[in-house]
Amino acid sequence: MSAITESVSTAGRALLSDRARVLKSMAFGDKVFALLTLSAAYLVLLVLAGIIISLIIGAWPAITTFGLDFLTTSRWAPQLEPQPILGALAPIYGTLISSFIAMLIAVPFGLGIAIFLTELCPHSIRKPIRLAIELLAGIPSIIYGMWGFFVLGPFLANYVEPGIVAVFADIPVLNSVFGGEMLSNLSLFNASLILAIMILPFITAIAVDVFSTVPPVLKEAAYGIGCTTWEVVSNVVLPFTRVGVVGGVMLALGRALGETMAVTFIIGNSFKISSSIFAPGTTISAAIASEFAESEGLHQSGLILLGLLLFVLTFFVLAAARLMLMRLEKRAGA
């Protein structure tokens, strides 16, 4: 009798200790998994820190050599002996101008498409059109560059740009902005146009998203007092979503500033600042992409410094964009 009790209680104890062991291992696994996710999250912060630190280290020789002159010098002579002269003015100018022109083209188009999709488009074709626009965003940028180089560039230089040059030939100021005796397939304007096509989907996608946050009652009320579609869009939808639209536009601007492969092929990589947008130019990313692999020493450091400038520039633009979009999200949630 006592032997039976003994064996039962042994089995019970064994069961209990098994249970404790399993629970313990589960608790351990729990901790490990939690720690893993936390360290992966920290890794995201580390990547950002790593990018900044490695760029500063790489750029340090150029920073100490050129100082602030780097920003104001327009000469780029990496082969000069005994010491190269490097100035970032031309690539900075090209980056800003090409992005500006691209935004000038892409913003009205992107908003127009978004208005069409949210206000006018029949439901049955809304999805295919959105898909087509979003697929534009999926095409790798080198494909855009290649297409611009082989197809769009020659087309513009042969058929479109001579016409524009002729139209503005007799108007002062504009004839130098749209001027050019020797039109080439490679120019700042061509690069801007390709950039515009690339960022169009971003603007459209975000604009469609923020337009759909407008409460239907607001629009219905406006329609109810006899507003036309355009009046509803311009007086209700756009004011309501202003912050979000600006955020989306800045997000696209961040893309445009840093875009590399689409621009490198068609901008001409010339470090000369020209008044004409039909002349070749360069951007920060195009300069890095085309020269970095063959660079060394101070030249390479100068290119990394260019990269640092680009990163700082896009960081602020993107941060501002995100803050604006977050403000809109908060309001939509409230």
Add this chain to the structure above:
Amino acid sequence: MASYAARQRKSTTVMALCLLATMIGVVWLFLILFSLLWNGIPGLTFAVFTEMTPPPGEKGGGLLNAIYGSLIMTFMGVGIGAPIGILAGTYLAEYGRHSKLTPVIRFINDILLSAPSIIIGLFVYGAVVVPMRSFSAVAGSIALAVIVVPVVVRTTEDMLLLVPNTLREAASALGLPRSHMIRKVAYRAARAGLITGVLLAVARVGGETAPLLFTVLSNQFWSADLLRPMANLPVTINNFINNPDANWKQLAWTGALLITAAVLSLNITARILGASKDGQ
């Protein structure tokens, strides 16, 4: 105030312009696809998949080494980046939901998501290529992984936040430890979304060129050595475009067609997967 007819006219004009903008946008996609098909298909022979990239001036040849290298590096980049991204996204959506760290990481992640990819290339050059003293496939894969992480973090967090809390509570009520609850319940409920995120990341890095330019370089020959420069499609296309050689130009178009076809079909697959989830 303008007459109703005038207002109506103005509205119609603007809406017609919006329609025009949409048509131009859609036509543009087809223009690009059309020129890719037009120029790429004539070069699409069996040799493209069986022969190596030719030296300049020589006829024939294919893209085998470049296709192989691209597959390997995309696979490795996603293999490194996706688990990190899923874990970090899990932290944001599960453990750190009320932590002060979460909004900071989310914000930084969103910035990394749209940071210029050439900067990632510079970073990996400084952090991997210089210490290793060699361009290598490993460096290229790490550069791609850095691009994959933010994409996957974002989709993972979004998808996990869509999982109803009642599911989590039910699992916890049964006594499941939190990590089991996340892996057995939350991951399973969000599975389609997580896969979509990884597919989108593959599509994103599949055509990335800028971060590879000075991390792997490229290689004209077959190389399976991960510590050496390796051929890859984007950089091969990049090198072939800048050359007057007609054979190279043809191969560049064919390579571009292959990349675009792969990337767009991944995009569409991811979308279908995501949409079928919405429908449930």
